[in-house]
Amino acid sequence: MTKKSAQTLSSIYSPEQENQLSELITFRRPRQKRGVKKFETILDTAHELIISHGVEHFSLYDIAESSDMAVGSIYHFFPSIESVFAALVERYDKDFWAIVSEPVSGEKISGWKDLIWLHIEKSRIHINQQEQVLIMLLGPGQTWQTRQVDTVGDTAIAEAMRQNIEQYFDLPEAPDPVELLHFSIRILESLWQLSYQRHGKVTKDFQQETFRAMCAYLGLYWPRHLPRKDPENPA
Numbered sequence: 001m002t003k004k005s006a007q008t009l010s011s012i013y014s015p016e017q018e019n020q021l022s023e024l025i026t027f028r029r030p031r032q033k034r035g036v037k038k039f040e041t042i043l044d045t046a047h048e049l050i051i052s053h054g055v056e057h058f059s060l061y062d063i064a065e066s067s068d069m070a071v072g073s074i075y076h077f078f079p080s081i082e083s084v085f086a087a088l089v090e091r092y093d094k095d096f097w098a099i100v101s102e103p104v105s106g107e108k109i110s111g112w113k114d115l116i117w118l119h120i121e122k123s124r125i126h127i128n129q130q131e132q133v134l135i136m137l138l139g140p141g142q143t144w145q146t147r148q149v150d151t152v153g154d155t156a157i158a159e160a161m162r163q164n165i166e167q168y169f170d171l172p173e174a175p176d177p178v179e180l181l182h183f184s185i186r187i188l189e190s191l192w193q194l195s196y197q198r199h200g201k202v203t204k205d206f207q208q209e210t211f212r213a214m215c216a217y218l219g220l221y222w223p224r225h226l227p228r229k230d231p232e233n234p235a
Contacts (some may be wrong), residue, residue, distance in 0.1 A: 012097045014154045021090075024148045027083040028076065029231040039077055040086055041067050043091060046084045055141040060084070085136065089146045092133050093153025099123055102161045103167075112169050112226050113215050118209055119161060120188065124202045126191075138189070138196040154189075160181040169226035180221055184214040 014020065030039040045067040049058045059081055064071040078084045100119045109115060127133050137150065142167040158181035162171065171177045188210050193207035 004096075008064065012094060012160070013152070015161070016158075017155055018150050020152050021149065024145065024152070025083070025086055026080065026145075027078045028086050030077065035077075038069065038073060039087075039182065041069065042074060042077060042084065045145075046088060048148050050135055050141065055135055055139075065108065082143055085141060085143060086110045086145050086149045088132075089136055090153060091148050092137060093150060095126065095133075097153070097157050097160050100125055100164060104164065106168065107156055109168050109226070112165055112218075112222065113169075113211075115161075115165050115168070116184075116214055116218070117211055119164075121216070124187075124192075124207050128201045132161055134196055134201065137170075146185055154185045155182050158185055166229075168229055170223060173219055179212055180218060184217055186216060187213050 025190075027029075030036045042063055045063050049062060049066060053062060058072045060078060061067075061071060063084070064074050078087070099122050102122075104115065104118060107116070127137070132141075137148065155178070158178045161181045162177050165171060191210045191213060192202045193208055196204045199206075
């Protein structure tokens with residue numbers, strides 16, 4: 001993750017998305033630097049315990065013990081382990097937002113499908129590097145709350161994809177490109193869940209099928225060749 005991306009993570013959500021999240025999450029966000037450090041330590045510990053304990057076999061008390069933190073400090077932010085999972089999914093989605101927000105060299109781009117491929121490829125490499133993310137986003141760690149939080153995160157990721165694509169191409173205004181990209185992300189997640197069920201990871205073959213499926217869907221609304229922009233002097 002670039003320094004610029006890390007600095008802008010807190011602002012990846014639109015006001016509407018922030019309102020949606022506020023209705024979904026049950027954890028308390030830290031407001032001061034000391035609280036942020038504790039909050040992140042809790043999430044770091046939970047992230048590790050997903051592997052060592054299994055997603056269904058640890059509690060807030062295990063987090064307190066492993067992080068050498070008082071149980072009361074955990075409860076200050078998280079009323080339940082489910083709320084910790086929701087915060088983890090939000091964190092993981094921010095990582096994917098950073099990935100699709102990374103600038104791409106124009107030399108690698110001849111059409112909008114090239115950007116879709118790069119987003120898929122980088123995301124696949126990232127998710128396969130962390131078993132925890134596979135478990136929470138594609139596997140047994142999913143709950144109704146985490147899926148709802150992930151839906152809001154996917155919308156933010158779709159907006160980042162739109163901005164990245166529109167550095168190089170003029171997208172049709174209708175249908176809403178963010179909505180189309182959000183739907184295509186859900187196609188990706190469905191195929192990647194199947195890959196995880198079969199292989200324990202997202203394979204290159206499923207990456208290729210995901211690319212075909214996403215481009216086939218987006219191609220129903222976007223022409224194969226979109227008007228090209230000069231990224232140095234966008235219109």
